[in-house]
Amino acid sequence: MRLEVDWTRCNGHGLCARLLPERIALDEWGFPLIADPSVDAALVRPARQAAAACPELALRLVPDPASRDDVSRPQQEARR
């Protein structure tokens, strides 16, 4: 699994960093810094908690894209 942030929703409440400090730090304005978005089995529980606690529903736990290679290429493009 992998963490994904909808940056248009995130308002920097910062609950995620408290619930999942293993993966999420905050920048100087309180927005999440996620150096490593991967979530292994040991972290799934706190990661789900962090996603559920987000007041803006900005943080999501999504399946790894590696398993669907063909679809991920146009996604890179969508980011220009």
Place this chain on the structure above:
Amino acid sequence: MTVLDARAAPVAYGTARLLAGVTSGRPADLARHREHHGEQRFNDQAGLASLADQVRLLGRGGAAFPVGTKLRSTPYGAATHVLVNGAESEPASQKDRTLMRLAPHLVLDGALEVARALGTTRVTVAVHDRLAATALTAAVRERRDATHVRVVVQDGGFVSGEVRSVIRSLDGGPAVPPGRRVLPHERGVDGAPTYASNVETFAQLALLSSLGADRFAEVGSPEEPGTLLLTLVGDVPHPGVVEVPTGLPLSVLLPDQDVDPRPVLVGGYHGSWVSDVSGLTLTRPALRAAGLPLNAGVVARLSHDTCALGEVAAVSSWLAGQSAGQCGPCYFGLPTVARDVHELWRGQDPGVDLLRRVAQLPGRGACAHPDGSAMFVRTALATLAREVEAHRRDGTCGRPWRRELPTGGAA
């Protein structure tokens, strides 16, 4: 203030292809267009995709995505939309509006050929530039096969030129990128599958259809055959739009760069600064491999007369102003980075804070604006190390800021 005159005639180095018949700066009407490019040739979806594959055609908007792959992954049928992205929202870039103003029929040929290949009549051209819209509308009226083509004028800044912003705006929403990744070929205009490409890409497809793959590939590098359009800015022999065969050494466009190096910006305001251009050739794959993505084709060189750090500071402020304000790391990060760069310019030293802030920008937005802006500032600081040092030490490099990089007056 440097004013780019888009009405100045574009220049072709070698074979004029996209610009065939229009290097005089006079627009080609339908008769003159057909004189130079012949009658249209149509292919089915697989045929057009295969042609694009054979000449390794890459999108010319910025992402450089393989056109054949995109054509093949767009669903066939009357519900599908074809979207020509002519938003060209970077102030230094002029190539797309030049093409639309001077060769509107070539752009329309490409759009109509893609529409036919995909079995649809839904075609939209979205533009920001009023003169381009006028030229396209006149061209649509001039021909009988384009009555279904819709030309839409949109407003907006840098991030509104991204295709997903264009689609949202067409659908009545704000011209800013959506937070969730939406793929146009799955869900685009009106929620329908959409084949979307940049203006130049459609013009290249029209050339490819009429020339065939072999003749198309007679010019340029085998890696990415054909020609490409660039907008040259600043201290260059031909400021403005040029068409060059791919594979041309970049140094040809920047004479004396080896003996008299000046700061060069490759890929526009989301691009990279470099001073040594030896060994760089003009193809998108080669430049990407060298860490200098060509993006929408802007290449700028600063003269010795201007303060390079002042130019970078001005563009940094412009980039900050172009944030859509949707995503915190961009909305707060870019103005802070711009302020730091201005401090450097004034001889104060923001120290490691600036580098840290720049390093934290990429990957933290709905679009690639923070990523591209970070690339611009990071490579500027590295390439202009000597100028930065002079400002740190003496508070100035001794040169005035001459506004060689246009910011549309918004800086």
